[in-house]
Amino acid sequence: MTIDAIRYRRLGYVGLNVSDLDASVNFYETLVGLKMDQRPQSDMAFLRCSDRHHDVVLYKSDTPGVKRVGWQMESEAALDAIEAHLTSIGIACHPVAASESSELGIGRAFRMTEPTTGATFEFYHEMEAAPDAFQPTHTKIARLGHIVLSSADRSATESFLMDEMNFRVSDRIHGMVTFMRCFPNPFHHSLGVGSAGKPGLNHVNFMVTEMGDIGKANNRMKKADVPIVYGIGKHPPSESVFLYFLDPDGMTIEYSYGMEEFPETDPRMPREMPASLESIDYWEGVPDPRMGKVGVLEPLGERAES
């Protein structure tokens, strides 16, 4: 089997560890615009910006960061293909227990440790539908867009994702960040890999439907004393208009409007953009030093349930 059989639907969901679950649920509902359907246990909450079971799971933890990143595969065959390939190269694939996959509203799933960052990745094909359609509140969130992880060895992370997981590179900013798409999902990036001294979370992104969603958020965050750490600006790589702000733990969240999409066949070549602020913001803004600083990648425990 070749890695061509490894095909993704989308970045499925992000599991975030938060220190104060009530404060974070309130923030993600009231200020970000996600909907909480269920809080099945006192230490976790499911939130969504789609018609699926969840897009974000918040877990109570003393250490804020990323518990796991869920990748939704295109088919059961694609799920089988990635499990077989990872196993063949010596990566342990831990099945998710039926009780937990049922709580998560997903079918068969497994987890692994991405070896260059230590991030926990989960792979599944099916996720239950939500009980009703997502009704946006103040912000027309289109989807969970992407996650950017920091890596101490960006080229090793990029190679693992490309060679062993069938991701594709859309663009790089020289020495700083690689933007990758989970093939054949068309969006410019579902995952970014930033260069840093140690692995961690840089940010989680939600794509919005209107430019006004960005402008309104700028005012809403200021009014609520939420730190805005970059923007409003416009990114040259994906051509999106952006705003970054901090959640109650200091983790960075991005809203963006507009993003280049790639065809499955004959895509353009990746670009290598110069290492300068102009490659990050056409409008020459400068990020606040707090951007992308908080968020530990939780290692996968001995048991797949962790």
Ligand SMILES: CC(C)c1ccc(C(=O)O)c(O)c1O
């Ligand atoms: C500043 C970060 C890493 C960045 C740069 C460019 C884009 C983009 O082109 O969409 C991003 O989404 C980013 O988060």
Ligand SMILES: [Fe+2]
């Ligand atoms: Fe981003």
